[in-house]
Amino acid sequence: MSSDRRDFVLTAGKLLVLTAPAAAYLEAVETGKAEEPAYKMAEHYWGMIVDVDKCIGCGNCVRACKTENDVPVEPYFFRTWVERYHVAEGAEHPDVDSPDGGYSGFPEKYAAGDGAKSFFVPKLCNQCAHSPCTQVCPVGATFESPDGAVLVDKSYCLGCRYCVQACPYGCRFIDPRTKTVDKCNLCYHRITKGLTTACCESCPTGARQLVDLKDPKDPVHDFLRDHKIQVLKPQLATGAKVYYNGLDGSVR
Amino acid sequence: MNRFLKDKEHLVRMAALFAVGVVLFLILKAVLVPKGFGVYGHYRAGALADNRVRAPRFAGRSACIECHTDERDAWKGGKHAGVGCEACHGALAKHAEDPSASNAFKPDPKTICFTCHLTNAAKPRKFPQIDPKNHFDGGACNGCHSPHAPDKEPKK
Amino acid sequence: MEEGLLHAVQGFMYPNEVELQWSILIVLYPFTTGLVAGAFILASLERVFNVQAVKPTYRLALLSALAFLLVAPLPLQLHLGHPERSLEMYLTPHTSSAMAMFGFIYLWYLMGVLVLEIWLDYRKDMVLLARSETGWKKTLYRVLTLGVDNISEESLRIDDKLGRFITIVGIPSAFLLHGYVGFIFGSVKANPWWSTPVMPIVFLFSAIVSGIALVLLMYMLVCFLKGISIDMPCVDTIARYLMYAFLIDFSLEMLDLIHRIYEADESFKSLDFMAHTQLYTSQIIVQIIFGTIVPISMLAFIQVVKLSEAARKGIYVLAGLLTLMGIFAMRWNVVIGGQLFSKSFLGYTTYKMAFATKEGLLPAILLMILPFGILWVLVKVLPPFEEEKAAV
Structure with a gap:
């Protein structure tokens, strides 16, 4: 049968790019029958806490993310970025900027003591539990994983860009090299190995913290209980799992 | 039919x-x-x-302090104890895997601190910020401040 | 290039929004499917509702619909980052995705409705042509008739009955085809410019308007080219339908607009600003004034004042062209307009159309010429006019 031939081509392809044990492991996971023994999807449910009052706009997360995930370094694509808000008293709209996504930090552009409220807001994929983006994918090339990460299947994506339109937060882009969609996958290759995400690892102030909502020992539970928490654009009911502490009402 | x-x-x-x-x-x-x-x-x-399948590029702080025990002892308990090693030293998974392969990036002590501590109106007010006009003589910060634990005595 | 991209940005956009996702090719998609649905619905009028006056355009409308339907998926295909993967839409369609169903609705409409209806309607002609023609033409018609030579009265009666049934099924299918294209946009809750429950209905009525205008123009053009005299009661009737459909379409769009202005929700100021700046020419001037109010006024004028045949023809041509321009502008304003503002409601960008690139103006123009080429072939193979056959 031709399916055999197809399998052969797939296997041969994998052997070309992967070492034998990696290919065998990949094969096992691909059929959906096996998981890496150390990591059980059913035991985790990932999210993130962002503490707005701790963000200093250093851009470490943006740089780390680009390094870790090989995100196109040239502007203008980001898996994570930082925005600077500047809200003058009584102003209807905030002034917002994000030069190069915060990759090179934020050169001062406001006069000190101008009476306005100013702060940084890190953004990333909200890993929505009811993702508008995965809902619209025509072929199932992006999806919510059982452990709560919104992932992309790069080998299956058509590049139709419907999901980019459907994301209310602007978290998706088309990678010009692969012509498929790309977005924050919560460093899925790290968190499934017991590491934290690259952005959290390199955040100097702990403004962002990876959390496992299914782990009863995760400090997230205390944090969520002890703070006034908000998600972005709650009116859209996306089930966002990036929880912001100290989020100002002016943030979009 | x-x-x-x-x-x-x-x-x-x-x-x-x-x-x-x-x-x-x-x-x-x-x-x-x-x-x-x-x-x-x-x-x-x-x-x-x-x-x-992707291989991590950031090793994570726990990997670093496995070998670098002196730095760990200096860093632990100080004001920078929450800052990961690779936040300043760069992604070092390759080095963690094979220490001889590549050396840790030694940041420039004249500039690295400004990545975080340069004054900016949008930064949280209680975060320590430096305006180079008032507090910088062009020298290296680690002449006076210990980068791994700035609240401790600097290494002489 | 990135510098150029940023120059286009005014205010603040999320960084990833700076690149526009859907180009002019995606404007063509609702435009062409709209023409298909509209042309079919006009054809169905004759068959189902027995509007004898529009009978001369029945076959031409069907062939036009087929020509445009064959082209409709091409801009989408060209736009994809991985066109070679498009079969996945059929293999693993995601039931929650509006876009995934397009493949099936398209295939159903193409094969189950249009091709079948045209085949049944033309079967007698094809059999006769298979008998009279020689050489490769004879083979072609024999293949098209599936090798069945039978045109007995009973068989034609069955064809007619079945054709009628298919038309009846076809009307809701045409509604589905285009209402559903509206749903693709109307269901994106992240985008307030698109997200409205009237979007499918607005798309549907604008589709009917554009389809009727197309058939009106095509009929007059084909008559002119073939030297056949135009059936005036026919075009008068079509023009009247065009006006009615246009009035409904315009009312719906105005309803949506008034609703937005009155509710003035969080997105309103941003969208209002956009409509008065970036979209002012294409929305206010081209779509609403010259693409809607002017043609409606012209068609209404004819209903009140008696004009000569020549004057009426001139007005129909002008009104038809303006209508098509207006509906195209409407598609443009939906597709492109929906991407010119930031979902943060704090900034705007502009769309700079390329010319000779994969998604530029040139392929768009070629794709709009292509259906006319297909139609020319279809008219050659399947002559739509009875008179012509008698003359030959």
Whole structure:
């Protein structure tokens, strides 16, 4: 049968790019029958806490993310970025900027003591539990994983860009090299190995913290209980799992 | 052919054509749908593994302090204890795997601190910030401040 | 290039929004499917509702619909980052995705409705042509008739009955085809410019308007080219339908607009600003004034004042062209307009159309010429006019 031939081509392809044990492991996971023994999807449910009052706009997360995930370094694509808000008293709209996504930090552009409220807001994929983006994918090339990460299947994506339109937060882009969609996958290759995400690892102030909502020992539970928490654009009911502490009402 | 079918023969042929089309489609579908599709949901189960194969570039602080015990002792308990090693030293997974392969990036002590501590109106007010006009003589910060634990005595 | 991209940005956009996702090719998609749905619905009028006056355009409308339907998926295909993977839409369609169903609705409409209806309607002609023609033409018609030579009265009666049934099924299918294209946009809750429950209905009525205008123009053009005299009661009737459909379409769009202005939700100021700046020419001037109010006024004028045949023809041509321009502008304003503002409601960008690139103006123009080429072939193979056959 031709399916055999197809399998052969797939296997041969994998052997070309992967070492034998990696290919065998990949094969096992691909059929959906096996998981890496150390990591059980059913035991985790990932999210993130962002503490707005701790963000200093250093851009470490943006740089780390680009390094870790090989995100196109040239502007203008980001898996994570930082925005600077500047809200003058009584102003209807905030002034917002994000030069190069915060990759090179934020050169001062406001006069000190101008009476306005100013702060940084890190953004990333909200890993929505009811993702508008995965809902619209025509072929199932992006999806919510059982452990709560919104992932992309790069080998299956058509590049139709419907999901980019459907994301209310602007978290998706088309990678010009692969012509498929790309977005924050919560460093899925790290968190499934017991590491934290690259952005959290390199955040100097702990403004962002990876959390496992299914782990009863995760400090997230205390944090969520002890703070006034908000998600972005709650009116859209996306089930966002990036929880912001100290989020100002002016943030979009 | 009986009389009843005679005037409908063209329709029978058209219907047969449609039937062939449907069957072809079903065969194509059976052959071409990737293995593992639909195991966990409407997606290729293998995509989960694809997202995991990438090798980390940041080793993580726990890997660093396994060997660098002196730095660990200086760093622990200080004001920078929450700052990961690679926040200043760069991504070092390769070095963690094979220490001889590449050396840790030694940041420039004249500039690295400004990545975080340069004054900016949008920074939290209680965060220590330096305006180089008032507090910088062009020298290296670590002349006075210990980078691994700025609240401790600097190394002489 | 990135510098150029940023120059286009005014205010603040999320960084990833700076690149526009859907180009002019995606404007063509609702435009062409709209023409298909509209042309079919006009054809169905004759068959189902027995509007004898529009009968001369019945076959031409069907062939036009087929020509445009064959082209409709091409801009989408060209736009995809991985066109070779498009079969996945059929293999693993995601039931929650509006876009995934397009493949099936398209195939159903193409094969189950249009091709079948045209085949049944032309079967007698094809059999006769298979008998009279020689050489490769004879073979072609024999293949098209599936090798059945029978055109007995009983068989034609069955064809007619079945054709009528298919038309009846076809009307909701045409509604589905285009209402559903509206749903693709109307269901994106992240985008307030698109997200409205009237979007499918607005798309549907604008589709009917554009389809009727197309058939009106095509009929007059084909008559002119072939030297056949135009059936005036026919075009008068079509023009009247065009006006009615246009009035409904315009009312719906105005309803949506008034609703937005009155509710003035969080997105309103941003969208209002956009409509008065970036979209001012294409929305206010081209779509609403010259693409809607002017043609409606022209068609209404004819209903009140008696004009000569020549004057009426001139007005129909002008009104038809303006209508098509207006509906195209409407598609443009939906597809492109929906991407010119930031979902943060704090900034705007502009769309700079390339020319000779994969998604530029040139392929768009070629794709709009292509259906006319297909139609020319279809008219050659399947002559739509009875008179012509008698003359030959």
